[in-house]
Amino acid sequence: MTTDLPADVMVPFAVHVDFQSGALTPDPVILRRSHADLAGYFVNESDAPGEDEMYAVHEIRVPATNNNLLSSTTVLQPGTVGGEYFMTKGHFHATRDRAEIYLTLSGQGLLVMALEDGTTQTKEMRPGIVNYVPGHWAHRSVNTGDVPLVFYAVYIGDAGYDYATIADQGFPVIVVEGEDGPEVVPNPRYTGR
Ligand SMILES: O=P(O)(O)OC[C@H]1O[C@](O)(CO)[C@@H](O)[C@@H]1O
Numbered sequence: 001m002t003t004d005l006p007a008d009v010m011v012p013f014a015v016h017v018d019f020q021s022g023a024l025t026p027d028p029v030i031l032r033r034s035h036a037d038l039a040g041y042f043v044n045e046s047d048a049p050g051e052d053e054m055y056a057v058h059e060i061r062v063p064a065t066n067n068n069l070l071s072s073t074t075v076l077q078p079g080t081v082g083g084e085y086f087m088t089k090g091h092f093h094a095t096r097d098r099a100e101i102y103l104t105l106s107g108q109g110l111l112v113m114a115l116e117d118g119t120t121q122t123k124e125m126r127p128g129i130v131n132y133v134p135g136h137w138a139h140r141s142v143n144t145g146d147v148p149l150v151f152y153a154v155y156i157g158d159a160g161y162d163y164a165t166i167a168d169q170g171f172p173v174i175v176v177e178g179e180d181g182p183e184v185v186p187n188p189r190y191t192g193r
């Protein structure tokens with residue numbers, strides 16, 4: 001039997017996740033994003049509510065290396081800006097081929113994904129659904145319901161974030177309030193391929 005353990009072997013741990021609120025116990029690291037943090041992300045921001053929180057990310061901290069899995073809950077509030085549903089910034093992974101899994105815990109929404117060539121995919125998010133986001137797909141969550149959308153995300157530790165591509169080019173599609181519910185439509189401001 002081998003006893004060649006690495007010097008930095010971690011100790012197992014457990015965290016409690018509240019499926020309604022997304023709260024983690026103990027010791028969450030919480031990142032908060034307000035409407036102001038998303039300035040420029042919505043097509044028409046004349047009714048954007050400023051410093052109000054749009055979403056919070058509660059992270060389980062482990063080293064961001066390729067032998068660890070990072071994970072977090074996200075709590076995305078309901079609402080619209082200029083007819084577009086509240087959404088996350090959206091990002092590609094800096095290390096493009098890194099995949100991610102989302103498990104929706106409460107609420108409802110859409111997960112919009114895009115390749116750098118402008119190809120898109122949209123999948124439903126509702127409690128119990130696991131969404132698999134393969135490498136190379138930018139991902140953005142959109143709350144199309146009346147209550148917070150809460151989901152748990154797990155991704156490879158060295159995935160990293162590339163926000164700049166989406167911030168500069170926009171997402172190829174946006175999700176707007178239609179007469180019969182949410183509609184996924186081309187983004188008139190998209191400048192990618
Ligand atoms: O990082 P963004 O695009 O603001 O969106 C937040 C969500 O995305 C993730 O960063 C992972 O894709 C999660 O931690 C969080 O759920």
Ligand SMILES: [Fe+2]
Nearest residue numbers: 093100139155
């Ligand atoms: Fe991600």
